[in-house]
Amino acid sequence: MSHAVSVCDEKEITRRVNEFKLYCRAHSLRLTGQRLEIFRAVASSCSHPCAEAVYQVVRKKLPKVSLDTVYRTLSRMEEAGVIGRVGLGNKGRFDANPAAHYHFVCLNCGEVYDVFPREGEKLSLPGNIAEFGEVKNVNLQFRGICNRCRQTAGDVKII
Amino acid sequence: MSHAVSVCDEKEITRRVNEFKLYCRAHSLRLTGQRLEIFRAVASSCSHPCAEAVYQVVRKKLPKVSLDTVYRTLSRMEEAGVIGRVGLGNKGRFDANPAAHYHFVCLNCGEVYDVFPREGEKLSLPGNIAEFGEVKNVNLQFRGICNRCRQTAGDVKII
DNA sequence: TACTCTGATAAGAATTATTCTTAATAAGGA
């Protein structure tokens, strides 16, 4: 189950945190402790955490952080393009992996898996896309039942 | 701005409603007045309505319908694969167009446009997708600023 | 047609996710 780019390796996290620091300086976003920890939490996670999950992680280092700050900061980062947002239900999930990739979303357990395209399988924009507007980012999800849920079929709620 | 498959033509709507009736009979889903009207509302709309919008339409014919029924029914239909769900924010939007197509979602106004792939541009599943699970459906969104918002640039909140 | 079983619905409370308001705080430049 190892993929092309892991989000969880320590070196890589540090590299991204530094990249984020540079980004903030370059765009006159104040580099607050909260922002750093929030970014680090998303970058350190392999599980596409939701705002609440990020909050729980950040809380350990900054017990006084508020959930609102987490939401606000995640939105800011998303607008800035520093992180991405996945999700089709009512719960947003965030992703700090900058490599172009897609997601497999389990309709049963809600788990989100990274899917990295092989060479030659990378998605390109449709030729007529300019008719609609200017694309800022692309979100491709494959939705279905993940293998883990299929094995433990008793838990499968739908289908 | 006319696309390959319009959702709004009367004949097509009737055809889909009938298809839906057959589907219900075949899958022992009770064919209630509410379900019919809810399906018809989604099928008649070109604008990927959210649950609330569907509710407002259905209300005109069935004033006693509840919003909960709309939510429940839309979820059922989605599970059954009769309609699709779009959306990345906190508001789900529904779609009764069975033709394979993608969406352009405006980050500014929230409008959802149908994007129909040209011949030869149709998406195929990545070769390694079976590693993750069994795909039930695919959701591809291009997110950006739509041309209408770009023209009236004063309204553009983000970017 | 009437009967019956059971899934579907209405009503409204409850829950979950997210955003807003306001006063206090702290980052970064002078």
Next chain:
DNA sequence: TCCTTATTAAGAATAATTCTTATCAGAGTA
């Protein structure tokens, strides 16, 4: 260090969705 102003905490408010329970009605059967 001081100042300016963006950012934050706290908690209220809002928005979206789901749950609970009693009632109702679809559709198969007699």
